[in-house]
Amino acid sequence: MIARVSRSLRPLSTTRAALSTWAKTPAGPPDPILGVTEAFKRDTDSRKINLGVGAYRDGDGRPYVLPSVRAAEERIVGEKLDKEYLPITGLPSFVKNAARLAYGADSKPLVEGRIAAAQSISGTGALRVAGEFIARLYPHNKTIYLPTPSWGNHTPIFRNAGLEVKQYSYYDKNTVGLDFEGMVRDIQAAPEKSIILFHACAHNPTGVDPTQEQWRKLSEVVKEKEHQVLFDMAYQGFASGDTDRDAFAVRHFVAEGHGIVLCQSFAKNMGLYGERTGLVSFVTADPDERARVESQLKLTIRPIYSNPPLHGARIADTILGDAQLNAQWLSEVKGMADRINGMRSTLRSRLADLGSKQSWEHITNQIGMFAYLGISPEQVSSLVNEHHVYLTRDGRISVAGITEHNVQHLAESIYKVVG
Numbered sequence: 404m405i406a407r408v409s410r411s412l413r414p415l416s417t418t419r420a421a422l423s424t425w426a427k428t429p430a431g432p433p434d435p436i437l438g439v440t441e442a443f444k445r446d447t448d449s450r451k452i453n454l455g456v457g458a459y460r461d462g463d464g465r466p467y468v469l470p471s472v473r474a475a476e477e478r479i480v481g482e483k484l485d486k487e488y489l490p491i492t493g494l495p496s497f498v499k500n501a502a503r504l505a506y507g508a509d510s511k512p513l514v515e516g517r518i519a520a521a522q523s524i525s526g527t528g529a530l531r532v533a534g535e536f537i538a539r540l541y542p543h544n545k546t547i548y549l550p551t552p553s554w555g556n557h558t559p560i561f562r563n564a565g566l567e568v569k570q571y572s573y574y575d576k577n578t579v580g581l582d583f584e585g586m587v588r589d590i591q592a593a594p595e596k597s598i599i600l601f602h603a604c605a606h607n608p609t610g611v612d613p614t615q616e617q618w619r620k621l622s623e624v625v626k627e628k629e630h631q632v633l634f635d636m637a638y639q640g641f642a643s644g645d646t647d648r649d650a651f652a653v654r655h656f657v658a659e660g661h662g663i664v665l666c667q668s669f670a671k672n673m674g675l676y677g678e679r680t681g682l683v684s685f686v687t688a689d690p691d692e693r694a695r696v697e698s699q700l701k702l703t704i705r706p707i708y709s710n711p712p713l714h715g716a717r718i719a720d721t722i723l724g725d726a727q728l729n730a731q732w733l734s735e736v737k738g739m740a741d742r743i744n745g746m747r748s749t750l751r752s753r754l755a756d757l758g759s760k761q762s763w764e765h766i767t768n769q770i771g772m773f774a775y776l777g778i779s780p781e782q783v784s785s786l787v788n789e790h791h792v793y794l795t796r797d798g799r800i801s802v803a804g805i806t807e808h809n810v811q812h813l814a815e816s817i818y819k820v821v822g
C-alpha cells in the first residue's frame with residue numbers, strides 16, 4: 404500500500420522518462436553543414452557572419468529570390484492550376500527541359516530517346532535514388548569512390564543506400580589545388596567496373612575543378628577500367644556563370660560513349676533551395692533499355708516518397724521552357740557567379756592590405772560557391788568562437804555569404820587567426 408502511494412507521488416515527468424521507449428536513444432551530433440546555421444542563429448553578436456551553408460545571398464546578405472523565379476511563379480499562380488499528384492517520375496515537361504539543360508539540346512542520347520530520367524527531391528534526393536538503384540541493380544562491384552574531400556552528405560547518402568564507400572585522391576594540401584596524378588592513379592587502381600563519383604563542376608567543398616584537358620584524360624582512364632560514372636552536378640552555372648560551359652565534363656563523357664548517371668539540383672542555380680527540385684537520369688543503350696530503367700526508377704521512388712513535389716518543378720519548367728525567361732535566368736545566374744567572384748577578389752585584397760604574409764591566391768583561383776581556406780580545425784574554432792565567423796570544420800567558406808558590409812570583419816578575423 405505504502406509503495407503504491409509513493410509511486411503515484413513520483414513526478415509525472417520522471418515516470419514518463421523511465422517508461423519511454425526512447426529513453427536510451429543517444430543524442431546524435433549536429434549536421435556538419437546545417438548544424439553551423441543552427442549555431443549561427445543562437446549567436447547574438449551583431450558582427451556574426453554565416454559562411455557555413457552553401458546558399459546564395461545578395462549584396463546585402465539577404466536570401467535572394469531570382470526575378471525570373473518570381474515572374475514564373477506569378478504566371479503559375481495566374482493559371483490557377485490544380486494540385487493533383489505528379490506521376491512517380493515527375494512533371495514530364497520539366498524532366499525533358501532539365502535533361503536538355505544538362506546534356507545539351509543536340510545530345511545524341513537525348514535525341515535518340517535513350518535517357519531514363521525522374522524528377523527528384525533536389526540533388527540529395529537524386530543521389531539517394533541513384534544510390535538505391537545502383538545498390539539494387541548494378542550487376543558489378545558495388546563500391547562507390549568519392550573524391551577526398553567530398554560533400555559531407557555523400558558518404559551517408561550512399562552508405563544508407565547500401566553501397567560501400569571508398570575514396571580517391573583529389574585535393575592537394577600543399578598546392579591548395581588538384582592532385583591530378585593521385586586522382587588518376589587511384590581511379591586506375593580501383594577494381595574494374597567500380598562506381599566513380601565526380602563533381603561535374605564547382606567541386607564542393609574545395610572549389611577546385613579539373614581542366615577540360617584533365618577531364619578528357621579522366622574519360623580515357625575510366626573507359627579503360629570500364630568504371631561506371633556518377634556525376635553530381637549541383638552547381639551548373641555557378642562555376643563559370645555559363646551553364647553550357649559548366650556542363651563540359653558531363654557532355655564530354657556522354658559524347659565519349661559513357662553510360663553515365665547524372666544527379667542535378669536546381670537549389671543553387673535557380674535559388675530553389677526549399678522547393679527541392681532536381682533530376683536523376685541514366686544514359687542507356689537504346690529506347691527499350693531506357694523504358695526498363697525508367698520502370699525500375701519508379702519502383703525505387705514509389706516506396707520512398709511516392710512522387711515528387713509540384714511547385715518547384717513548375718517554376719523551373721516555366722523558366723526553361725520560355726525563351727525570354729530562360730535568357731533572363733541565364734543572366735541572373737551569371738550575375739550571381741560574378742558577385743561571388745568579385746567577393747573572392749575583395750577578400751583576397753583586404754587580406755593583403757592587412758599585411759597577411761600568406762598567399763591567398765587560392766581564394767581567387769577556386770571557383771563556384773566555396774573557398775577552401777586550407778586552415779586547421781583549431782583555426783576554424785577560433786574564427787567561430789572568438790570572431791563570430793561561422794564556417795564548416797574543414798575550413799570551407801561559402802563565398803556567396805560575403806558582402807561589402809561583412810568582408811572587412813571577415814578579413815580581419817582571418818588575419819588575426821591565421822596571420
Ligand code: LMR
Nearest residue numbers: 436455456457458554607
Ligand atoms: C552545402 O554544401 O552547403 C549545400 O550543398 C547545402 C547542403 O545541403 O549541405
